[in-house]
Amino acid sequence: MEGPNSDSSTLDKSAKIFVAGHRGLVGSAVVRRLHHLGFTNLLLRSHSDLDLTHQSAVDAFFASEKPQFVILAAAKVGGIHANATFPADFISVNLQIQTNVIDSAHRHGVAKLLFLGSSCIYPKFAPQPIPESALLTGPLEPTNEWYAVAKIAGIKMCQAYRIQYGWDAISAMPTNLYGPNDNFHPENSHVLPALVRRFHEAKVSGAKEVVVWGTGSPLREFLHVDDLADAVVFLLERYSGFVHVNVGSGKEVTVKELAELVKEVVGFEGDLIWDTSKPDGTPRKLMDSSMLAGLGWFPKISLRDGLVDTYKWYVENVKQ
Numbered sequence: 001m002e003g004p005n006s007d008s009s010t011l012d013k014s015a016k017i018f019v020a021g022h023r024g025l026v027g028s029a030v031v032r033r034l035h036h037l038g039f040t041n042l043l044l045r046s047h048s049d050l051d052l053t054h055q056s057a058v059d060a061f062f063a064s065e066k067p068q069f070v071i072l073a074a075a076k077v078g079g080i081h082a083n084a085t086f087p088a089d090f091i092s093v094n095l096q097i098q099t100n101v102i103d104s105a106h107r108h109g110v111a112k113l114l115f116l117g118s119s120c121i122y123p124k125f126a127p128q129p130i131p132e133s134a135l136l137t138g139p140l141e142p143t144n145e146w147y148a149v150a151k152i153a154g155i156k157m158c159q160a161y162r163i164q165y166g167w168d169a170i171s172a173m174p175t176n177l178y179g180p181n182d183n184f185h186p187e188n189s190h191v192l193p194a195l196v197r198r199f200h201e202a203k204v205s206g207a208k209e210v211v212v213w214g215t216g217s218p219l220r221e222f223l224h225v226d227d228l229a230d231a232v233v234f235l236l237e238r239y240s241g242f243v244h245v246n247v248g249s250g251k252e253v254t255v256k257e258l259a260e261l262v263k264e265v266v267g268f269e270g271d272l273i274w275d276t277s278k279p280d281g282t283p284r285k286l287m288d289s290s291m292l293a294g295l296g297w298f299p300k301i302s303l304r305d306g307l308v309d310t311y312k313w314y315v316e317n318v319k320q
């Protein structure tokens with residue numbers, strides 16, 4: 001599934017682009033997109049090759065490799081349970097990775113950097129749909145405020161380097177993502193991959209019921225990661241502004257509607273049980289992506305099509 005929006009990329013196809021986090025959900029989709037567009041000089045390092053929390057190693061890497069562009073998709077990432085359970089990891093690892101990469105990239109002559117944040121940067125009760133201007137206008141959602149604070153610091157760091165040095169660092173704020181190479185961990189993943197795995201395992205084992213967390217009433221906006229990767233390349237090429245840019249699908253569903261859709265796509269025929277001891281998190285976080293639409297970018301993959309694609313990938317690549 002490839003979006004058309006960055007197909008007309010005019011960036012030099014031999015430009016050296018460091019995609020940090022290239023084995024993850026977002027990083028792997030960005031690499032697919034760049035390869036599809038004909039980029040030939042991608043700089044990739046796995047976590048074990050280069051731990052981005054190690055400042056001196058990151059600095060030595062930038063000093064020797066001197067990439068022209070950086071897409072920062074390496075981060076400590078997880079769903080509502082992981083965020084609430086490991087707050088120290090989520091704030092400290094993310095602050096370390098982004099500080100090391102942004103500062104070294106600037107000092108070693110990177111022409112442009114794109115930082116990836118998340119829709120959780122916005123206040124829990126932000127106006128809906130949430131415009132970029134809602135940043136820092138109210139209290140955060142408690143289940144992910146530690147991660148959100150790190151992401152807000154990343155946006156501010158890009159803005160600060162732009163003000164002080166005139167350096168071209170931009171930030172994209174994606175909504176909830178899903179697709180190939182997602183994390184399908186039973187507890188620590190996001191809702192969509194968690195449900196794909198749980199419904200699949202229930203179908204295979206012949207279970208009568210599947211447990212879903214919370215009340216089912218929260219609304220979430222989902223974007224296929226191939227759409228996001230298309231938007232990332234689009235922004236790298238065409239946006240050099242101070243303000244971070246929302247990247248959403250504009251379509252939201254309740255968790256209950258999502259669970260029913262996953263159930264149907266996977267082909268599970270039993271019942272849903274709601275575990276209301278688990279947190280709902282933010283009641284609603286639909287982003288206002290009109291700024292990106294105004295630049296000329298639109299998503300193209302529907303939730304149903306994206307889910308079918310993701311389940312196919314899961315069956316072919318992950319299931320036991």
Ligand SMILES: NC(=O)C1=CN([C@@H]2O[C@H](COP(=O)(O)OP(=O)(O)OC[C@H]3O[C@@H](n4cnc5c(N)ncnc54)[C@H](OP(=O)(O)O)[C@@H]3O)[C@@H](O)[C@H]2O)C=CC1
Pocket residue numbers: 020021022023024025026027046047048050051052053072073074075076077097116117118119173174175176177178181182183190
């Ligand atoms: N998934 C989502 O729904 C959303 C994601 N985003 C943002 O997109 C970005 C990418 O997220 P996503 O692709 O989902 O996350 P993943 O967990 O799938 O990928 C993150 C990548 O970063 C790598 N990484 C983590 N720590 C380090 C480290 N210390 N040194 C080097 N590499 C490291 C991981 O390697 P390893 O696995 O080996 O540790 C992994 O390859 C993040 O900034 C996230 O905030 C924003 C909105 C929604």
Ligand SMILES: C[C@H]1O[C@H](OP(=O)(O)OP(=O)(O)OC[C@H]2O[C@@H](n3cnc4c(=O)[nH]c(N)nc43)[C@H](O)[C@@H]2O)[C@@H](O)[C@@H](O)C1=O
Pocket residue numbers: 077078079080081083118119120143144147175176177187188189190191192194195212213214218220255278279280281282
């Ligand atoms: C992208 C965004 O993702 C995180 O925020 P979130 O949207 O709240 O994350 P989530 O996908 O884990 O949950 C969405 C909803 O779904 C419900 N839910 C049902 N059943 C399962 C379930 O089985 N697993 C999970 N994880 N959630 C479930 C769950 O109770 C909640 O109501 C941030 O921490 C942060 O990482 C961030 O920025």
